[in-house]
Amino acid sequence: MAQLPIKSTIDKIPGGMMIVPMLLGALFATFAPQTPKFFGSFTGALFTGALPILAVFYVCMGSTITLEATPTILKKGGALFGTKVAMGIVLGLILGHFLGEQPITAGMFAGLSALAVVVAMNDTNGGLYMALVGQYGKPADVGAYSIMSLESGPFLTMVTLGVAGLSAFPWPTLVGAILPLALGMLLGNLDRNMKDFLSKAVPVMIPFFAFALGSGLDLHKVWQAGLLGLAMGVAVVVVTGIPLYFADRLVGGNGIAGVAAASTAGNAATVPAIIAASNPAYADAAQSATIIVAACVVVTAILVPFATATLARRLGVAPATADDTSSPAPAPIRGNAQGAR
Secondary structure, eight states: OOOOOHHHHHHTSTTHHHHHHHHHHHHHHHHOTTHHHHHOHHHHHHHHOHHHHHHHHHHHHHTTOOOOOOHHHHHHHHHHHHHHHHHHHHHHHHHHHHHTTSOOOSSTTTTOOHHHHHHHHHOOOHHHHHHHHHHHSOHHHHHTHHHHGGGOSSHHHHHHHHHTTSOOOOHHHHHHHHHHHHHHHHHHHHOHHHHHHHHTHHHHHHHHHHHHHHTTOOGGGHHHHHHHHHHHHHHHHHHHHHHHHHHHHHTTOOSHHHHHTOSOOGGGGGHHHHHHHHOGGGHHHHHHHHHHHHHHHHHHHHHHHHHHHHHHHHHTOOOOOTTOTTSOOOOOOSOOTTSOO
16 A cells, blocks of 8 residues: 655644644534534544543653753753743733733733743743754753753643632642652653653654644634734743743853753643643633644744754854764653654
8 A cells, every 4th residue: 555654744844743633623623513422432532532641641751751860960950940930930920910810802912811821931842952952062951851851741830820829729639730740750760661661652642632632622713822822932932042041051051951942842732721620710711822832832843943053053063963972862852843842
């Protein structure tokens, strides 16, 4: 049978394994919304099973997070991690004061919410970050992601929203948000074979939960939110990139790792739905936030490599080559620029 280049074509699109299935699900939600009920059973579950798939996804992804870190890695990773989280808190405080939990309902900023901004700012695209610092950075820059990976999942977003004075989450919900990731970390660090076994499932599940999330999106609302998402993507690079640059310089870096971290993770697009499921106060904001964050994933995946390469040229840093034995060895990652992160 003739083979079609389906995966290679999707991989050429920034965040393709997340964006394409999400768009497919949105097409069903817009033009054939009764499809899940019509078929029911396993087919219907593909449209509605985002949260169970995500629970398994975070266990598997957690298994790839190692607890080993040198003081240099702790310093570098802690500085970048703290800066990302601090930016989310500051912006959450500002927007929370004016908007509360609800999104803007009219005008050119319709759909914008504190939830969308905090989620877009809080989580770095790990695969993209490590690919860039592996090319332009140092081994400690790559290793720093072992600390930054703690951004993953809804836990820090819940904490940030609470610190910003918005609706708090009861402690069982906060613990429940981090338990799957913590379980995966425990299994992966106790047994390397479990890490190898579970980590293989991370990229496989991405298109499935993306499709289920997309099936809750109405494309009639995407045009305006998509344009806003484009602007938000640029804002993520600028608003987080500048503080991250100086944070990297503050701990002895040259700023490249900071700029490389100024992106939005692919799996961040899953967080608004989880937040809304945990706290109904965010139900109105979650749908448009998902669209905005998904747009940020694509926009930052395009802009951050360009910004990082431009800074490297200004600093006279040559990219590593395949024959450059001094370049850092590839580190295990939990996804890539095309996938979850």
